[in-house]
Structure formats: C-alpha cells, structure tokens
Amino acid sequence: MPNSLYLVQFKQLTELLVEYQWLWRPMPMAHARLPWSSCPELCEWLSTLDISQAAQWKAAPNQVAEQLAKWWPALAAIPRLTDVPEAKMAAVAMDERLGVGVPGRKWAQIRAYLSAVPTQPSTQRYLEWCAGKGYLGRAVAASTPARVDSLEWQQALCEQGQAYAEQHQLPIQFHHLDAFSEAALSVIHRCDHALALHACGDLHVHLLRQAVAADLNAISVSPCCYQLITGKTYQP
Structure with a gap:
C-alpha cells in the first residue's frame, strides 16, 4: 500500500478514535460500575456476559466492532481502518x-x-x-x-x-x-x-x-x- 493511502487510513482512524474516545478511554479494572451509564443498551449487553463469553469476545475484536456498530454505525469501519499487512518475519534460531x-x-x-x-x-x-x-x-x-x-x-x-x-x-x-x-x-x-x-x-x-x-x-x-x-x- 502506498504511504499516501496509509496516511489517509491513519487520519480516518484517528478521527474515529477521537470522536468515540468516551467509549474506549475508561481504564479497565478502575470502575466499580460500568462507566457507560448513558448507553443502557451497551451496559445491558455487557452485564449478560459471563467470564468465558467475555474471553471469546476479547479474542475477536472485529466481531466486537460489528456488535458496537449496531448502536454506533460508524464503528463498523474499525476492521477496515485497522487492517494492515503483516510485517515480514524472519525466524530466529533460539535455544x-x-x-x-x-x-x-x-x-x-x-x-x-x-x-x-x-x-x-x-x-x-x-x-x-x-x-x-x-x-x-x-x-x-x-x-x-x-x-x-x-x-x-x-x-x-x-x-x-x-x-x-x-x-x-x-x-x-x-x-x-x-x-x-x-x-x-x-x-x-x-x-x-x-x-x-x-x-x-x-x-x-x-x-x-x-x-x-x-x-x-x-x-x-x-x-x-x-x-x-x-x-x-x-x-x-
């Protein structure tokens, strides 16, 4: 991908993160209650998850984006905006x-x-x-x-x-x-x-x-x- 396209992608992702920072900024383990009281649908969904279900969602970030997009359609763009080619890796011989x-x-x-x-x-x-x-x-x-x-x-x-x-x-x-x-x-x-x-x-x-x-x-x-x-x- 040309660098110019990366810049466009990065700019769009930055704008999305800034707009929805209220959603991702709360620190894990720092709140006694869910910090999204203004979003009852989100809190209701989260409260239904048990530990194993939460772990499954954690392992599938693109599916999380799809779920969140039901309430905030703009977030459907997250998988596309965070998709970049994997770096070339060289196996390192190690004991x-x-x-x-x-x-x-x-x-x-x-x-x-x-x-x-x-x-x-x-x-x-x-x-x-x-x-x-x-x-x-x-x-x-x-x-x-x-x-x-x-x-x-x-x-x-x-x-x-x-x-x-x-x-x-x-x-x-x-x-x-x-x-x-x-x-x-x-x-x-x-x-x-x-x-x-x-x-x-x-x-x-x-x-x-x-x-x-x-x-x-x-x-x-x-x-x-x-x-x-x-x-x-x-x-x-």
Missing part, C-alpha cells in the same frame, strides 16, 4: 531453554519481536532499555554475536539478570541506572541498536529522543501505556 522461568506469553512476545527486528552485521552492541531481569537481552545475546548492555533501575532485577548471564556465559552487562539520568546517556552512546519491548509512556519517548541524539544505527521500539506520562498530552 528454548532460555525461556525457562519466563512467562509463556512474554516469551512468545520476545520471539515475535526479535523475528521482526532488522538485523545488521555491523551491530556490535545492543541496548536493552528498561531490561527488568533481561529476558529480551538473553535471547538477543544467545542469537547474535553482539554484546548487550541492559539498563534497569531496580537493583534486585539487575543482580538476578547479571547472575543468569554469567551462569550461562552470555555477553550481557547490566547497568543499575535510572533511564532518565545523565549516566544512562553514556550507555546509550556506546550502543549501536536500541531495543525496547513494552517501554511505558515517557520511557519510550525519552529513548527515541536520546537514541536519535546519539545517532544510533537502529531503534526497535514496542511502546505501551501511552497515558503514563508526566505531561498532560502525549506528544508522538
């Missing part, structure tokens, strides 16, 4: 034993993420942003010849991740640092390719800005939690 102790869904996400990340022979150091215990970093270090610098602000997670790396002889160096600190900048500047899976709010925005400033060769970011920002408005 499945590295996934021992990693939640199954998390490991599946890591595999899918790395399958979509472009590889460059010139990459010598990867930056694992907000590393946690370094699940992503261990997969990278085991499947590429490059080193990994894992940046994490929780000391206990750094210690656990470093212990695992040393036990399995993986070229990973953990850095116990606040991602927003000046000290973190030196870690960014020594790397070639920045990786971030589930970088929340300002964390992914800060990485993008600093990686560009450092002139990194590549940035592969999977952001989330766009509402977790210090400002009132998210700035892409």
Whole structure:
C-alpha cells in the first residue's frame, strides 16, 4: 500500500478514535460500575456476559466492532481502518531453554519481536532499555554475536539478570541506572541498536529522543501505556 493511502487510513482512524474516545478511554479494572451509564443498551449487553463469553469476545475484536456498530454505525469501519499487512518475519534460531522461568506469553512476545527486528552485521552492541531481569537481552545475546548492555533501575532485577548471564556465559552487562539520568546517556552512546519491548509512556519517548541524539544505527521500539506520562498530552 502506498504511504499516501496509509496516511489517509491513519487520519480516518484517528478521527474515529477521537470522536468515540468516551467509549474506549475508561481504564479497565478502575470502575466499580460500568462507566457507560448513558448507553443502557451497551451496559445491558455487557452485564449478560459471563467470564468465558467475555474471553471469546476479547479474542475477536472485529466481531466486537460489528456488535458496537449496531448502536454506533460508524464503528463498523474499525476492521477496515485497522487492517494492515503483516510485517515480514524472519525466524530466529533460539535455544528454548532460555525461556525457562519466563512467562509463556512474554516469551512468545520476545520471539515475535526479535523475528521482526532488522538485523545488521555491523551491530556490535545492543541496548536493552528498561531490561527488568533481561529476558529480551538473553535471547538477543544467545542469537547474535553482539554484546548487550541492559539498563534497569531496580537493583534486585539487575543482580538476578547479571547472575543468569554469567551462569550461562552470555555477553550481557547490566547497568543499575535510572533511564532518565545523565549516566544512562553514556550507555546509550556506546550502543549501536536500541531495543525496547513494552517501554511505558515517557520511557519510550525519552529513548527515541536520546537514541536519535546519539545517532544510533537502529531503534526497535514496542511502546505501551501511552497515558503514563508526566505531561498532560502525549506528544508522538
């Protein structure tokens, strides 16, 4: 699809999301009652669903759009506006034993993420942003010849991740640092390719800005939690 058509599609989707933000903005698990009191039909339908039915609907977003379109016809366009071709994936050879102790869904996400990340022979150091215990970093270090610098602000997670790396002889160096600190900048500047899976709010925005400033060769970011920002408005 030409980029111009993507822009049209993105603009239409944005306009639809803005118009119906009252419908999707309420945070899950944050309300004692359904927050759509002005839509009795919707509340009545939701109240009839048991846990298994809710799970079935969750797994079928296009069918949810069709259901909602009965009350708001404009929402019938959601499947079309969110339909884009799948990215080309390259299978990554990985020792499945590295996934021992990693939640199954998390490991599946890591595999899918790395399958979509472009590889460059010139990459010598990867930056694992907000590393946690370094699940992503261990997969990278085991499947590429490059080193990994894992940046994490929780000391206990750094210690656990470093212990695992040393036990399995993986070229990973953990850095116990606040991602927003000046000290973190030196870690960014020594790397070639920045990786971030589930970088929340300002964390992914800060990485993008600093990686560009450092002139990194590549940035592969999977952001989330766009509402977790210090400002009132998210700035892409």
